[in-house]
Amino acid sequence: MYRREIEGSLPKTSFFLFGPRQVGKSTLLKAEPSLLTVDLLDPDERLTYTKTPKLLADQVLALDEDGTVFIDEVQRVPALLDVVQQLMAERSKIRFIMSGSSARKLRRGASNLLGGRALYRTLHPLTMTEMGESFDLDKVMAFGSLPPVWTRVTNQEHELARELLKAYVTMYVAEEVQAEALVRNLQGFQNFLDVAVAQFAEQVNFLGVSRDCHVSHPTVRDYYSILEDTLLGFFLRPYVKGVRKRMSQAPRFYFFDNGVTRALLGNVHGKPSPLERGRLFEQWFVQEVVRLNEYHRKDFKLYFWRTSHGAEVDLLVEHQGKIAFAIECKHKATVDRSDLSGLASLRETFPDVDCYIVAPVKHRQKVDFAKAVGPDELLKIIAGA
Template sequence: MIPREIQRQIQTLLTEFPAVAILGPRQVGKTTLADAIAKTMKSKSVYLDLELPSDLSKLHEPEQYFELHKGKLIILDEIQRAPELFSILRGVIDHRKREGYTSGQFLILGSASLDLLKQSSESLAGRIAFTELTGLSINETYNHKTDNINRLWLRGGFPDSYTAPSDQSSFRWRSNFISTYLERDIPQLGSRIPATTLRRLWTMLAHSQGSQVNMSTLATGLDTSVTSIKRYLDLLEDLLLIRTLRPWAGNIGKRLVKSPKVYIRDSGLTHSLLNLITMDDLLGHTIAGLSWEGFVMENMLSNLKLGSTPWFYRTSAGAEIDLIIEKPGGGNFAIEIKKSLTPVLSKGFYHACEDVRAVERFVVYPGTEEYSIGNGVIAIPVGNAMQLLQ
């Protein structure tokens, strides 16, 4: 098992809240992480996979079942299959609170975010803490040498894909993952969007990784309406498969672009959708630069400090910053991401830094040394990028 950085945070939350939810896409390692956490608990644990009829049947009388296992950590996997449990959990938690049970009762795992948050926020407000498990990060794979980072970039952060014995087997795993998600998992969530339509949309997003989304172009390409495209994108974001980065909205009297940028969150899925199997395939493709940008950004944002807000900045005149981090205590970090070992910044970046009054300026690159490139900009290795935001 590759230890996950978020484990300690979840263990702390279990000492503070009656319920903790781990959200993340399928196969990202939620069940393995939950098992590792359960082994650290003083009390025994109970695991239920709500996709299994045999486990679901145990909750025919959920209150009785929870009472039978009171004092144990109860792990409920794929909770979106039984959203009716949320209202029951509220009553159980409140009843137990009067008996002196205040924390560490339920660990809830889910593969969808918005619907799950909506259900729980109505029923478990103040009783549940949320965390998100992303794919394996650069820090979690330990070795910050270029070949190791490139492997993670090529294969993505899904554990089974990253640890596959070869690039070819990793590619096959991701291809099957995509097909299963489109043909089985998404329809089970109640979506009636054709799998072929979603695959085409997902592939179009891969080709334009990290670009500003043009709803009309996507709608024309799929022969559908802009309204439908928005609904499809919301679904993919709900499933934690894409990330939407909003343009900075500061009032500076400039003509700012308004369309968000969209990234497929896992670089390995991006490469599978584009049929890029090896590092040679990837480096020879026009998407390499934007794929690297999305890979680094996802690693950084997975470490984003609570209360910080990510943006990008672009004006019609060409001033641009890949990533702005608005810090909770004030002050903006301006971050440019470059694949080159000798990064060069455009005048537009410096103009943009003045526009947003950036207090810190960085360029993240795949080298191994940290150094100044002048004009207040520090070049930092990608392996150090996550610590920058903590």
């Protein structure tokens, strides 16, 4: 059992807890005392509420006291949200906690998602902090940090961990995409997924992806939105002035977990190549900053930076309208001035920005104008901003 960073900041009012499959949503929320639990993973229970959504109203209105009602995997019966919205008006002191792995079907079934009456939180795979002493960077890059997978890794059950990751990918396509009828052309989506994962942590060439997987450009964009809505990944936008200009430039796409990324690539049995390790390290660190930002309610805005001449910085952290940190990710034990080219280019425009190279170094190093630090130290620095 892992203590989750989000535990101390769960809202006291009604809220949605979204998160990919197997990140521990049900485990976390079932620890909360509840008057009524609706488990929509159970086929019989799901069928009952699908046929008679009003049953939920009858059950809640029959409660003799106020408290918490927990609805697990609420996206499986979107019609329940209409009932919940009515109940929130009639029994305002009842707290509804609703978990789900996708907002996409909820939006189709209940467009206003309770009209803003419920807050949103997201649960992610395990963070470096949550793993504690069991954290091992090489293993996190190879296996990711989904709780059931990481438990097998820490028990030295590596083959079982690999099987769980392969099953995860199969179940995602079968249950999140096919069963929920998110796409009409399942083979086209599978082709897209193969192309998209090959480009993880890179800028997305939408036209190139369209050409490679033989589907239209608008369809590729819709497929990426499915990955976002089912929480399989997220975009990182380039840092440019003007929202319209930013949206017109190609973003980078990161998957939510390194183990799932490698399973999608079909690489779970081999060791990552040096090039792959660099991309996995970058993806993992960006994931960690995203999780820190959400769990600690920091309200950072995250970007990458790239010039027309190809100079790049992996991550910019904007705080209160200013760039607080410029971060280059390097999976190497020793860094030197050759690793500063992107940061040096950035400093020509933003000379006062704090520049860091995050790398698996044992001790902090000063490299010209930048500091090379380990990921644990840099995450603490960012959290303190």
